[in-house]
Structures are given as structure tokens and as C-alpha cells.
Amino acid sequence: MVAKVAIVGRPNVGKSTLFNRLVGKRLALVDDTPGVTRDRRVGEARLGDLKFQVIDTAGLEEAAAHSLEGRMRKQTEEAIGDADVALFVIDARSGLTPTDETFADLLRKSPTPVLLLANKAEGRAGEGGLLEAYSLGLGDPIAISAEHGEGLADLYDVLRPVV
Ligand code: GDP
Numbered sequence: 001m002v003a004k005v006a007i008v009g010r011p012n013v014g015k016s017t018l019f020n021r022l023v024g025k026r027l028a029l030v031d032d033t034p035g036v037t038r039d040r041r042v043g044e045a046r047l048g049d050l051k052f053q054v055i056d057t058a059g060l061e062e063a064a065a066h067s068l069e070g071r072m073r074k075q076t077e078e079a080i081g082d083a084d085v086a087l088f089v090i091d092a093r094s095g096l097t098p099t100d101e102t103f104a105d106l107l108r109k110s111p112t113p114v115l116l117l118a119n120k121a122e123g124r125a126g127e128g129g130l131l132e133a134y135s136l137g138l139g140d141p142i143a144i145s146a147e148h149g150e151g152l153a154d155l156y157d158v159l160r161p162v163v
């Protein structure tokens with residue numbers, strides 16, 4: 001059985017960019033798990049010699065404003081409940097927000113192992129956010145740039161034991 005890796009985090013941190021980087025064009029056709037919200041994408045990821053299924057939690061754009069928090073929570077809970085490991089993405093450039101803290105609370109309570117990724121870490125603008133990420137209590141953050149393809153060897157090193 002191929003491992004399932006869920007990419008989670010608040011909007012705009014770079015989850016879909018990471019998904020696209022890992023999946024390229026190998027998009028799964030459907031995610032027809034019964035009773036599961038549709039707003040997520042599943043793909044066949046490759047990272048070095050690793051192959052795994054990756055789930056992008058997306059589609060929050062459509063959420064009605066009043067239910068955004070609730071939908072994010074539900075979608076994230078579904079994705080991580082189903083996953084062997086969660087990639088929790090934060091934006092190293094913007095630093096932590098209260099929504100990141102909400103996600104971190106949720107993930108700390110989950111039995112699913114979590115790897116913390118500080119994205120947009122190319123250049124020096126991400127250094128503050130990277131340091132801040134240690135305070136989430138989810139282990140050492142891994143600095144990546146999904147857009148520029150940086151930090152993927154470090155991601156490989158932490159994913160290899162779990163996928
Ligand atoms: P999502 O809402 O979490 O899925 O985030 P997206 O993948 O849609 O990305 C949100 C924005 O961040 C887009 O404008 C991306 O181009 C940008 N972005 C994603 N990854 C990086 C990165 O590594 N560095 C920088 N500087 N921008 C990024």
C-alpha cells in the first residue's frame with residue numbers, strides 16, 4: 001500500500017504549489033471517497049526514489065465566509081484522519097498567524113504524525129518565520145521553497161522513514 005501524505009495549512013501558504021511540485025502532471029483522476037468533501041486533490045507524488053499519494057486540501061475559496069473556519073477544520077480533520085503523515089505548511093515570509101496556531105492545535109491533538117514545513121524560505125526573507133515556527137511545538141521546521149524547488153532534499157530525508 002502506498003502511503004498517504006496530506007498537505008495542510010491555512011490558505012496562501014503554498015500548499016498547492018508544493019502539491020504541483022511533487023505531483024507534476026500525475027494527477028489522480030478522482031477522489032471518490034464516500035462522505036468526503038470534494039474540495040481536495042489527490043495525486044501520485046515522486047520525490048527522489050519515493051512514491052506516495054499526496055492530498056492537497058484546497059477549495060476553501062468557495063467556502064462561505066461564516067463557515068470558513070469550520071470548513072477548514074473539517075477538511076483538515078478528514079485529510080489527516082485518512083493520512084499516514086501530514087505536511088503542515090506555514091509561510092516563512094509572513095510569519096505565524098492566529099490561523100496557523102489553530103491548525104497547530106488541531107494537529108497536535110491528532111494521532112497522525114506531522115512534519116512542519118516553513119515554505120517560501122528562499123532567500124533571507126524567511127529566516128524570521130522559520131525561527132518562529134519552532135514555537136508551534138511540532139518539532140523542527142524544514143525550510144523549503146515550493147516555488148523554487150529548494151529544501152526538497154531535506155523533505156526527502158524526513159519523509160523517507162514514514163512513506
Ligand atoms: P495555498 O493556498 O496554500 O494552496 O497556496 P498556493 O500554492 O496557491 O500559493 C499561494 C501563493 O504563494 C502563490 O502566489 C504562490 O506563487 C506563492 N508561493 C508558493 N510557494 C512559494 C515559495 O516557495 N516562495 C514564494 N516566494 N512564494 C510562493
Ligand code: MG
Pocket residue numbers: 015016017057058059
Ligand atoms: Mg491551494
